Structure formats: structure tokens, C-alpha cells
Amino acid sequence: MAKTLAAITGVEGWVPETKLTNFDLEKMVDTNDEWIISRTGIKERRILKEKGKGTSYMASKAVKGLLEKTGTAPEDIDLIICATVTPDHIFPATANIISKDVGAVNAFSYDIGAACSGFLYALSTGSQFIESGRYKKVIVVGADKMSSIIDYTDRTTCIIFGDGAGAVLLEPSTEEGIGIQDQVMQSDGSGIEYLYIKSGGSVSPATLETVAAREHFASQEGRPVFKMAVKKMPEAVNKLLKNNEMTSDDVQWLVPHQANKRIISVVGKNVKIPEERVMMNIERYGNTTAATLPLCLADYENQLKKGDNLVLTAFGGGFTWGAILLKWAYDGSPKS
Numbered sequence: 001m002a003k004t005l006a007a008i009t010g011v012e013g014w015v016p017e018t019k020l021t022n023f024d025l026e027k028m029v030d031t032n033d034e035w036i037i038s039r040t041g042i043k044e045r046r047i048l049k050e051k052g053k054g055t056s057y058m059a060s061k062a063v064k065g066l067l068e069k070t071g072t073a074p075e076d077i078d079l080i081i082c083a084t085v086t087p088d089h090i091f092p093a094t095a096n097i098i099s100k101d102v103g104a105v106n107a108f109s110y111d112i113g114a115a116c117s118g119f120l121y122a123l124s125t126g127s128q129f130i131e132s133g134r135y136k137k138v139i140v141v142g143a144d145k146m147s148s149i150i151d152y153t154d155r156t157t158c159i160i161f162g163d164g165a166g167a168v169l170l171e172p173s174t175e176e177g178i179g180i181q182d183q184v185m186q187s188d189g190s191g192i193e194y195l196y197i198k199s200g201g202s203v204s205p206a207t208l209e210t211v212a213a214r215e216h217f218a219s220q221e222g223r224p225v226f227k228m229a230v231k232k233m234p235e236a237v238n239k240l241l242k243n244n245e246m247t248s249d250d251v252q253w254l255v256p257h258q259a260n261k262r263i264i265s266v267v268g269k270n271v272k273i274p275e276e277r278v279m280m281n282i283e284r285y286g287n288t289t290a291a292t293l294p295l296c297l298a299d300y301e302n303q304l305k306k307g308d309n310l311v312l313t314a315f316g317g318g319f320t321w322g323a324i325l326l327k328w329a330y331d332g333s334p335k336s
């Protein structure tokens with residue numbers, strides 16, 4: 001009997017309405033539209049402004065939309081995994097709150113933290129439950145309210161990040177060969193010093209001093225992260241293709257993490273996939289961390305065809321990185 005594969009049978013994205021443009025940022029820090037566009041490709045990002053609303057709010061919007069468009073009853077969901085670095089609270093898990101908000105009363109749920117690779121890690125994890133035959137309907141959501149951990153006096157980070165959420169439904173593939181095929185996943189904790197939040201965890205809990213020193217915001221050394229990102233993503237993609245005896249010609253779509261347009265261009269070049277087959281929406285959303293991949297899939301969904309080979313790749317804090325190969329399950333819009 002052929003192995004059961006996990007197929008993505010629907011995708012939905014959700015972003016807040018409020019836009020933070022490069023021109024807005026010009027009034028906040030010493031920067032300008034031309035610098036931001038030429039160095040990152042970003043024109044605007046979305047910000048969840050309303051007080052008292054966190055990551056689960058955006059994630060639940062995406063999941064509710066996903067349930068509706070796939071005609072799935074919330075009580076039929078077995079598992080919800082939420083990838084995020086901006087949980088509503090340190091505990092309980094944001095996925096627990098999403099489950100409650102969407103009415104997934106029979107699901108168990110938990111969070112995964114792998115920074116910008118979070119969605120990739122969560123997809124890897126969620127697909128195992130389908131492949132093993134344990135569960136039939138798994139939702140993987142990537143969501144981050146990056147505006148809650150960004151220092152809007154730090155021009156090196158505030159220009160990059162935005163808020164958003166995206167979710168996919170995983171089900172056992174009904175057709176042989178369709179679904180998630182393979183993966184190459186890695187991490188290296190020695191990257192911590194280049195991209196992290198210094199305080200607020202168990203090593204350095206919050207004190208008046210840590211707050212005054214602005215240690216609860218994300219800090220990044222951009223150049224070393226850039227260098228590693230353009231090295232590790234192509235390495236993972238090329239290894240994945242080699243392991244599957246494929247070349248870049250066999251890939252219809254590269255779905256890269258949206259951190260910087262220049263990074264995306266180098267990755268595309270180094271894996272020999274031309275621009276027109278590389279998904280990109282960074283111009284409108286910036287880097288939404290765990291949400292970039294599902295937001296790309298949602299934006300390009302109408303252009304996807306059943307049987308298309310997609311390679312998803314990401315790189316982020318940790319360091320964490322990897323690539324997943326999948327054969328897309330449907331044309332245009334999902335079953336309903």
C-alpha cells in the first residue's frame with residue numbers, strides 16, 4: 001500500500017487593515033523610502049493597532065476563514081499547531097486560545113517557536129500526524145504580531161517587520177503522490193547572539209532595568225543574518241532536490257521566507273529558479289516572521305495547479321532553517 005501523504009487542502013491569510021508605510025517610518029526614525037526599498041524591497045507593512053488584541057486574534061481570523069472556505073466543521077479538527085514568537089502570553093499556548101476562538105472543541109493544540117522558520121517547522125510536525133494515520137485534519141497556522149516586540153526607535157529593525165497570520169489545512173491525500181514529499185530541516189543555536197530578545201525569558205526575567213535598557217525588543221545584527229540566510233536556504237533547497245533526484249526545472253514554485261527582497265533574489269539565483277516562479281509579497285507585508293509562507297501561499301493560491309511542485313524554504317532566529325518539498329493538491333481554490 002502506498003504511504004499516506006499529508007496534503008494541504010486549503011490556505012487562508014489574514015492581515016490587519018492598518019498600514020505602516022515607509023513614509024510613516026521616515027517620521028519616526030532616521031530613514032527614507034529609497035533606502036528601505038533598495039535594501040529590503042518593502043514599501044509597507046500591516047500593524048494590529050487595537051489594544052488588547054494579540055497574535056491569536058489574527059490567527060483565529062485566518063483559521064475561521066480557512067474552515068469556511070474548505071467547508072470544514074471546527075469540531076472535526078484534530079490538532080492545531082501555531083508557529084509564533086509573539087504568543088499572546090508566555091503561557092498558555094496561543095494555539096489553545098485559537099482552538100477556543102474557532103470552536104475546535106475536539107482538538108488538542110500547541111505552539112512551536114522557531115522564529116522565521118516557525119511555519120516550516122510546524123508544517124513538518126503537523127504532517128507527521130497525518131502520515132502516521134493518527135489524525136485526519138490538522139491545522140498549521142503561522143502568526144506573529146511583530147509590532148509587539150519591535151523597537152520603533154531602532155531603524156535597523158522597525159523597517160523590516162509587520163503583523164499577519166496564515167493557516168493551512170492538512171488532510172490525508174486522496175490521490176497517490178500528492179502532498180508533502182520530503183524535507184531538510186536544521187538548526188544551530190550558536191546564532192542566538194545575532195537575532196533574539198535579550199530579556200523576558202528565564203535567563204533574564206523582566207525587571208525595571210531590563211525594560212529601561214529596551215531589552216524586551218527584538219535585536220538583530222543584520223549583516224551576519226543576511227549572510228547565513230543566503231547560504232543556508234539554497235543549501236537546504238539544493239540538498240532536498242538532489243535527495244529527490246529533481247532539478248530546479250522540476251519546481252513550479254519556490255516559496256521563500258519574506259525577510260528581504262535581496263535575500264529572496266540571491267536564493268532564487270542560487271537554486272536556479274527564475275524570478276517569475278518565486279513567490280514574493282514582501283513589498284506589501286514586510287517580514288511577518290511565522291506568517292510569511294502561508295501568506296505567500298494564500299496570495300498565489302489562484303495561480304497554483306494540482307500537481308505543481310512547490311519548495312518552501314525559510315531561515316530565521318536560532319538559527320533555524322530548512323526546506324520542504326510538496327506536490328500541490330488542487331487547482332485554484334480549494335474544495336468546498
Ligand code: UT7
Binds near residue numbers: 116223263289315
Ligand atoms: O527573517 C529573519 C531573518 N532576518 C533577516 O533575514 C534579515 C537579514 N538582514 C537584512 O535584511 C539586512 O541586513 C538589513 C535590511 C537588516 C540591513 O541592510 P544592510 O544592507 O545589511 O545594511 P547594514 O546593516 O549593512 O547598514 C548599512 C548602512 C549603515 O550605515 P553605515 O554604517 O554604512 O554608515 C546603517 O547604519 O545603512 C544604515 N542603516 C540605515 N539607513 C537608513 C541601517 N538601517 C537603516 C535605515 N535607514 N533603516
